Amino acid sequence: MEMPTSMRAAIVREPGGPEVLEIGTVPAPRPGPGQVLIRVEAAGVNAPDAMQRKGLYPPPPDASPLLGLEVAGEIVAVGGAPEGTEGAHALALGDRVCALTNGGGYAEFCAVPAGQCLPWPEGYDAVRAAALPETYFTVWSNLFEENVARAGSSLLVHGGTSGIGSTAIQLASRRGITVFATAGTAEKCATSVRLGATAAINYREEDFAARIAELTQKRGVDVILDMIGGRYLDPNLRSLATDGRLVIIALQGGAKAPDADLARIMTRRLHVTGTTLRPRPASFKARIAASLRREAWPLLERGEIAPLIHAALPFTEVAEAHSLLDSGSHAGKIVLRF
Template sequence: MQAVEISAFGAPEVLRLAQRPMPVVGAGEVLIRVRASGVNRPDVLQRSGAYPPPPGSSDLPGLEVAGVIESGDADAMAAAGLAVGDRVCALVAGGGYAEYCVAPVGQCLPVPAGFDDVQAASLPETFFTVWSNVFDRARLQPGETLLIQGGTSGIGVTAIQLAKALGARVIATAGSDEKCAACLALGADHAINYKTQDFSAVARELTDGKGVDVVLDMVAGSYVAREVECLAEDGRLVIIAVQGGVKAEFNAGLVLRRRLAITGSTLRPRPVAFKAAIAASLREKVWPLLEQGRVKPVIHSVFEASNAAQAHVLMETNQHIGKIVLTWA
């Protein structure tokens, strides 16, 4: 089969199309003929040598795919209501940049009605991540206020729409007026240009001094101190990436007085059972929103898989709004 491999750690041009053996299906797994593969920030980190795949996972990049089930564990498929020939999208720990990919049955979801393969491939990584962190870990409730750092990223556009659909108030940050407008068009109640405004001060103003209930942070570093300052009593800060650095200094006194919780997670190394539980929640609570059009995929660009390097160049410019997807002939 054809696959996009990392020939050496480095710049986007180290990605190259290569021939690889077909992956072998194990117990509890399916083989998917891949029609489209989502591109995500962890793929860029893996390519640069900063984010190795978990032990036992494919060395190929790619954490989400959409396609058709070719074969698999018959009993596991039957238990999940799946069959050979079904269109699915799946979260995987690696190997998504390939014509064929193995995925645990529990991490597969049916392609939402009316969705094409590109739209379906854009869903798993961001929807699993947002659900797990914003709704499971940070326990965002209807009527609460969520601050999203990076509202036009793949994670951001998903978090804006899900939070609004489930009854929360949303404040998003972005790095340009154009991106702020995109956040508002997606449903955010307010958007803050972090390059020209102090997001912490503006968030406090927008909440009449109360502060926000939950912050979804992909930056960390120096942002943590300002996020602690703009959290309401019993507020929750959930860190899911460290693009601004791993070290932070903040006012611990505010954490005590306001009873704040600072948490974080990475999804890729978690066990299949954990991810399968997220998939079950998504199918029950989020897939109907997608099929009703209340939450929509946001696709910025589509590249043929042979042009994966160009997709990574775009990802690293941070100019995209929404998802970048690769397609396979």
């Protein structure tokens, strides 16, 4: 097809609530060296998008200023010789792929490093494929790429029915890891168990640290995957076993934790780490993509795991999608359809 010069995209008028999102026309991107241009058929909606909309999560200098960290669609153009695409499979015009983007997913076209693309799992449509990249890349890179969570160990996942949480539960439980989860309603707790958690704790009704102590005979868990941050730091530390590891991947509960007992880190030899995926180099993301295709994609294609999708809304209803995201009432991913 002829390279597009303009496209429709979701635009943030100014930092604020969902109402600041509107559909406008912007210049279409062109694929650079090592990139492909994807005609977007669906795009995932994620918590970092809401943070960026509020002005709290600025994109890296070399990233698209548009929202959207994952897409699914058709490759319509290929850039020059690839750079930093270790592990990338061969891509060609017409291939249907899903991709972890560096931004720009809420648009009709998106330029993406080739190494961050993966084929749609067999039998998947665009909506299901678009629900995969951001959560699968995040979970895999934080729990499995460096063997942080191992078979025979135990894992606590906060937000069991979030995109990250539902993915972590499914992948970990199928790798021989005992998984516990937190969620905000009885229904979400039941969904977490259905996905593979041994037990789920309603954090609105129970002290999750006390409940973890009961469930583990006061031993604690080996790993915690945490998206809350600040106000969860102390109960997280109380929930870890000796030599346990707390992996912080978001700060939805704030960046400050004045009441945490840091002596526990020393006395129990705890490891506290934090990561953000978006600024990592293309070569790192390509390595994660290769691991996912080898380890996770066969499970998806056999139906042993699957994305949990709450709703798929038309692209023109992007403000409504963000309102739903902000409400916290959803269970699973929210996806935009083009």
